[in-house]
Amino acid sequence: MNSSAANSLKLGICGLGTVGGGTLALLENNGAEISLRTGLPIEVIAVASRSLQPGSLPHIANTGTDPFAVANDPDVDVVIETIGGFDPAFEVVKQALSNGKHVITANKALIAERGGELISIAATNNVILAFESAVAGGIPIIKALREGLAANKINWLAGIINGTGNFILSEMAAKQRQFVDVLLEAQELGYAEADPTFDVEGIDAAHKLTIMASIAFGIPLQFEKTYIEGISQVSPEDIIYAKELGYTIKHLGIARLLEAGVEIRVHPTLISNKNLLASVNGVSNAILVNGNAVGSTLYSGPGAGAEATASSVVADVIDIARYQTAGMEKPVIPALGYLKHHENVPVLKIENIRSEYYLRIFAKDKVGVMANISSILQRHEISIEAVIQKEAISENVPIVILTHNTLEKQLNGAIAEIEQLDDVSESIARIRLEAFDDEGGS
C-alpha cells in the first residue's frame, strides 16, 4: 500500500450504469464538500463503459470500453467496479487487486459468492476491498456491523433487504392485491426487473444476508448454505389473517448465532405489528441487529437507486482517502470485520431450526376436522398458541393456527400428515413467525 503523500486520490470507474453513473455525478456535485472532510482531493481519471462514446467525458484522461484498461492504468489508485455480474467483473476486480489497487464494488453477488477468493487476493496485495454499497444501498450497515457495533457479540440480525419484494408485500397488504398483479405494476414502475427471479425468489436478499452474517458472526461467506424462499407463494388472505392476529408479513433475511451453529435464512416471516420493521414499507430496506451489549439497533433507508447506492460507494472512497492521508501502511479494517474467522461454526439446515409458525389450512366444514388436526399436532409435540376459524370460502373453511416454538423437522412431519386427511383440501400454507427477544425501538 502506497501511503506516501499524494496530491489526490485517483479513481477509475468500470461500468457507467445506474450506480457507476450515479457515483460519477455524486463526486462532481459534492466534491467541494467532500474535500473539506478528507483533505485530499478526489478525481476520476479513468472510466470504462460498454456504451461510452469517444470524447464524451473530455475531462477524464483514460476513457474507453475496456474495464481492464482501467484496472491496469498505472495512475489509478482505486478501481470502482459497478459492472455487476461475474463476467468480466470478477477478473477485473482480481486484476486491479493484483496490481496493488484498492477496489470498491457494489456487486453483492460477486462478494457473496466469490468474495473469499477476492478478499484473500486483496490481503496478499495489502490493499482494501470495500463493498458498503453491496448491502442495503445507502444505509451504512456494513460500517455499523464492522465498526459501530464491533464491541458486541452479535446474537442475531433480521432485515428487509430487498426493496422490490418489500414494495410488493406492502402493496399486497395495503390494497389486498394479488402477488402477480403487484409484480406487474412493480415492473412498470421500474422497481422490478423484466426477469424478477433474483428479487422475488430471494436470491438478491440471500446475497446480502450472506455478507452480513459473515461480518456479524466472524464466519466465512457461505452463500451456498443460505436457505432461500421467495414471496411468490404469499397470498393476500394470509396477509389479512396475519394482520387480524397482530402480525405483518415481511420478506426477511434472518441470521442468528446459536450453540449448535448459525441460522442463515431468507423467507416470508410474520412479525409483530409493534416491531419497527413492520412499519417499513415500499422500496425501503431496514435491518435490526441485536448485540450482547447494545441490545437491538435498527438501520433503515433506501436500499437501491443511483444516488443512494452512490452515497455508499463514495463513503468507501472517503474512507480510503482518509486512511491514505493518515499515513496508513495496511488496511485498517479487515474486509469482513475479523482478522481470523471462526472456522468451525456449522450453518444449520432449515429442518433443524426452531421457530413459531403460521399455518393456514383449507378444510371441509365438518365436525371432527379440527380435532383431527389438533391430535396430529399434539402427536408431533407441537403446541398451539392460537387458532382462528374464518368464514367458509365455497365449501372450505380456512383454519389459521399459530404454533409455539417448535423444530421445523417436526412441523414438516405434522404438515405431511394433516395434508393426508380426507377433509383437508389443497396444500397447507406455512409461514415462519419470529418473536424477537428484543423488538427494538419501542
Added chain:
Amino acid sequence: MNSSAANSLKLGICGLGTVGGGTLALLENNGAEISLRTGLPIEVIAVASRSLQPGSLPHIANTGTDPFAVANDPDVDVVIETIGGFDPAFEVVKQALSNGKHVITANKALIAERGGELISIAATNNVILAFESAVAGGIPIIKALREGLAANKINWLAGIINGTGNFILSEMAAKQRQFVDVLLEAQELGYAEADPTFDVEGIDAAHKLTIMASIAFGIPLQFEKTYIEGISQVSPEDIIYAKELGYTIKHLGIARLLEAGVEIRVHPTLISNKNLLASVNGVSNAILVNGNAVGSTLYSGPGAGAEATASSVVADVIDIARYQTAGMEKPVIPALGYLKHHENVPVLKIENIRSEYYLRIFAKDKVGVMANISSILQRHEISIEAVIQKEAISENVPIVILTHNTLEKQLNGAIAEIEQLDDVSESIARIRLEAFDDEGGS
C-alpha cells in the same frame, strides 16, 4: 502519535459509574471476540474512581481515586473519561490530551460546551478525541454522520435523543396521563434523575443536537445558540387532539441547513403518524438524517444504559486499536468530521424559522369567536390548514388549528393578539409541526 508496533493497547478509565463500570465489564466479557476483530489485545491498566476500595481490582496495575494519576500514567495509551460534568472532567481530558494520549469520552455536556477547545488541544498533540457514546448511547450515529454518510451534503436531521423525555411522552400518549404523574413514575423506575431538569427541559437533548449539527453541516459547536424548549408544558389533551389529526407529539432535536443559515432547535413537535420516528416509544432514541444523495436514513436503538453506552465507548477503543495496527501516523477522521469548518453560517434565531404550527385555544362558546381568530391569523398572513372544534370543557371550547408554513415571528404576533380577545381564556398552546420532505422508511 506513537504508531510503533505495540503488544497491546493500554487503557485507563476515569470514573467507574454506570458507563465506566459498564465499559470495564464489556472489555472483559467480549475481550476474546474483540481481539479477533482488532488483532491487538486491549487491556485496562489504570482506573480511578472516587469510591474505589484499595485492592478491589487486583489485576489492574494503577488504581486509586485520582483521575489525574490515570491521565499522567506514562503507560496508558488511551484515557476513557466517564466522570461526567465539567470539573474535574475538563482538566483530566485536557491533561491526557496534552500528554499525547488519545481520549474517549461519553460526556455530551463537555463536548457540546467545551469541545472546541479540547479538539484543538487534541489536534496540536496529534491524538484522537472520540465521543461516539456521547450521542444516542449505543446507536453509532456519530460514525454514520462522519463516515457512512460522508459523501452527502446533509440537508437536515431530526431525532428523539432523550430517552427520559420520550418515555414520558410515550406514557402520556398511551395512557392519557399527566406529565407530572409520569415523571414521578420515571423517577421511581430510574429513567429520570431526582432533578429531572436536564432531561425534561431539553438541555441533554440540546447537547447531543449541538454535536450532531456540527458534524452534519461542518460548522463549529454552538451550544449557546441552540434553541431549547422542554416537554413540561405538553398536555394529554394536546396529545389526543394531535392524534385525531394523524400526528404524534415527540420531543425532537432538529437541525436544518438553509440558504439563510442553520436551524438548531429542541422542542415538542407534531410529526405524522406515518413517520418512523412516531413509532419509536419508551426510552429508545432514533435519528432521521436526510442527505442530498442518500435521502433519508434512520438509526434507532437504546439511547442510554450501562451496556449500550459502553458498546459505543468500546467501539471507539476498537477504532483506535485498528488505526494503531494499521500504522496510522495521525488521526484518521477529524473529530467533528471536517478538516475545515464553514465558519460563516449563522444559526437562525427561533423567531426567524419557518414551520407549520399546532395551536390549541380555549375560548368561550360564543358566536363570532372563530371569526375573530381567523381574521387575526389572516391579517398576519397565516393560512389555516385544518380547524377542529372540540366538545366544551366547562364553559370553554377547545379550538385546535393547524397552520400552513409560516414565519414564527408572524405567528407570535398573531398569538399575542388572539390572547387579547375577551372570549379567549388562558394562554394558547403552540407546538411546532414538522412535515419532513422525506419521512424515511416508508
